[in-house]
Amino acid sequence: MAASIPTRRRRRGHDPESVLSIAVGVFNERGYDGTSMEDLARALGVTKSAIYYHVPGKEQLLARALDRALDGLFEMVADERASAGPAIDRLEWVVRQSVRILVERLPYVTLLLRVRGNSGTEQAALERRREFDRFVSHLVKEAVSEGGIRADVDPALVTRLLFGSVNSITEWYQPARGGSADDLADALLTMTFGGLRVA
Amino acid sequence: MAASIPTRRRRRGHDPESVLSIAVGVFNERGYDGTSMEDLARALGVTKSAIYYHVPGKEQLLARALDRALDGLFEMVADERASAGPAIDRLEWVVRQSVRILVERLPYVTLLLRVRGNSGTEQAALERRREFDRFVSHLVKEAVSEGGIRADVDPALVTRLLFGSVNSITEWYQPARGGSADDLADALLTMTFGGLRVA
DNA sequence: GTGTTTACCGAACATTCGGTCAGTTGACAA
DNA sequence: TTGTCAACTGACCGAATGTTCGGTAAACAC
Numbered sequence: 001m002a003a004s005i006p007t008r009r010r011r012r013g014h015d016p017e018s019v020l021s022i023a024v025g026v027f028n029e030r031g032y033d034g035t036s037m038e039d040l041a042r043a044l045g046v047t048k049s050a051i052y053y054h055v056p057g058k059e060q061l062l063a064r065a066l067d068r069a070l071d072g073l074f075e076m077v078a079d080e081r082a083s084a085g086p087a088i089d090r091l092e093w094v095v096r097q098s099v100r101i102l103v104e105r106l107p108y109v110t111l112l113l114r115v116r117g118n119s120g121t122e123q124a125a126l127e128r129r130r131e132f133d134r135f136v137s138h139l140v141k142e143a144v145s146e147g148g149i150r151a152d153v154d155p156a157l158v159t160r161l162l163f164g165s166v167n168s169i170t171e172w173y174q175p176a177r178g179g180s181a182d183d184l185a186d187a188l189l190t191m192t193f194g195g196l197r198v199a
Numbered sequence: 200m201a202a203s204i205p206t207r208r209r210r211r212g213h214d215p216e217s218v219l220s221i222a223v224g225v226f227n228e229r230g231y232d233g234t235s236m237e238d239l240a241r242a243l244g245v246t247k248s249a250i251y252y253h254v255p256g257k258e259q260l261l262a263r264a265l266d267r268a269l270d271g272l273f274e275m276v277a278d279e280r281a282s283a284g285p286a287i288d289r290l291e292w293v294v295r296q297s298v299r300i301l302v303e304r305l306p307y308v309t310l311l312l313r314v315r316g317n318s319g320t321e322q323a324a325l326e327r328r329r330e331f332d333r334f335v336s337h338l339v340k341e342a343v344s345e346g347g348i349r350a351d352v353d354p355a356l357v358t359r360l361l362f363g364s365v366n367s368i369t370e371w372y373q374p375a376r377g378g379s380a381d382d383l384a385d386a387l388l389t390m391t392f393g394g395l396r397v398a
Numbered sequence: 399g400t401g402t403t404t405a406c407c408g409a410a411c412a413t414t415c416g417g418t419c420a421g422t423t424g425a426c427a428a
Numbered sequence: 429t430t431g432t433c434a435a436c437t438g439a440c441c442g443a444a445t446g447t448t449c450g451g452t453a454a455a456c457a458c
Contacts, residue, residue: 013404014406030315031230031232031315033230033232034232034315034317036446037446038444038445046405046406047406047408048407048446049406049407049408049409049447050405050406050407052447052448053404057446057447058446058447059446088396114313116228116229116230116233118229118230118233148397149395149396149397150395150396152389153395154386157378157383157386158386158395160367160370161367161386161387161390162364162390162395163367164363164364164366164367164370165360165361165363165364165367167367168359168360168362168364168366169363172359179356184356187353187357187360190351190352191352191357191360191391191394192391192394193394194349194394194396195391195392195393195394195395196348196349196352196357196361196391196392196394197348197349197392198346198347198348212434212435213435213436235415235416236415236417237414237416245436245437246437246438247417248417248419248439249435249437251417252434253435256417257417
């Protein structure tokens with residue numbers, strides 16, 4: 001007789017990681033403030049109080065999720081490819097990597113982009129995000145002054161419009177149906193760097 | 200004397216309109232779900248219960264705000280300039296008008312773009328919004344097949360990236376400091392239609 | 399077997415939520 | 429002077445909120 005069929009032997013069981021990933025999913029569906037611990041409990045298949053065995057509370061869940069997104073962005077900025085070479089090439093690389101991170105860590109970045117600063121946790125995340133934005137903005141300015149980007153546009157404005165397009169990916173991208181991160185980045189760079197209009 | 204026509208002398212105080220515009224401001228600062236009626240009361244300088252003298256409740260406030268944004272978009276779509284002429288020109292016009300509406304009705308559109316469908320009110324707004332998106336998406340497809348827009352990009356994808364850029368305006372535009380809606384639209388169309396890169 | 403740990407439940411906590419209602423105020427008309 | 433009425437207050441309601449805590453069944457270690 002087959003000694004031990006290990007299926008369903010072990011009790012299901014959550015850990016902080018699985019709680020986080022499921023919670024972030026619900027946060028993105030209903031919004032952080034619109035999500036109650038009861039909602040999370042239902043999604044996890046446990047009672048409210050069980051959540052507190054794995055994580056300290058709702059806000060910690062948010063903090064961990066936001067860090068996961070921000071850490072990705074800052075790891076990229078630290079890469080030498082973000083600091084060496086022609087600014088236009090660095091910008092293209094940063095845009096491409098941003099799309100990659102956004103797709104890889106989709107739920108976490110989605111959550112980050114919806115943060116409004118309602119708590120200390122959110123304000124801290126906003127400040128880190130602004131630091132990233134400043135980095136990119138500086139890059140665009142360099143690209144303009146190096147002649148890689150047309151000079152008849154305001155660099156700060158272009159940065160915002162460009163990353164508005166990048167960040168919008170969180171609003172509609174579905175990993176199952178959409179193309180790869182590279183395909184996305186190709187389309188985005190074609191439009192913003194090359195232009196849509198047929199000459 | 201036919202002076203029975205009531206001279207509209209108003210006492211100091213609020214009306215449904217002023218309550219709405221202040222409420223939408225708070226909704227955009229803290230998020231709809233993150234805003235309590237107590238928060239609104241504080242911003243209005245009255246007690247919670249005074250709000251109910253002017254409006255039926257919190258969700259009605261949201262519904263009215265969302266309609267104000269959506270009505271603007273659908274009025275534009277109904278204009279003949281959205282339906283007649285080369286698709287590339289119609290698209291440019293729609294983008295330009297979208298920017299204009301977004302700037303004119305900034306707080307209302309901002310609120311609309313953050314709706315996730317948590318209630319019947321929100322779901323109804325989402326459905327109207329999707330209808331608008333479908334209109335624009337169709338316009339891009341036409342522009343591709345008419346040869347106005349390069350054919351090596353997926354029309355649906357381009358629509359999303361393009362309007363991701365447009366919609367991002369709500370995330371950072373400040374009427375006091377930023378340029379006019381026309382300036383914004385110029386920069387946006389320069390980037391997306393003409394391309395950033397110097398040839 | 400016994401003891402320990404893991405993962406959870408159910409009840410309760412104080413607080414806040416959106417909303418109701420009887421009553422008050424003060425500007426105005428008569 | 430009196431009455432009207434728009435605009436508002438303050439007390440309150442039941443429900444929902446995030447969180448705590450005592451207890452417990454199952455899995456594991458010995």
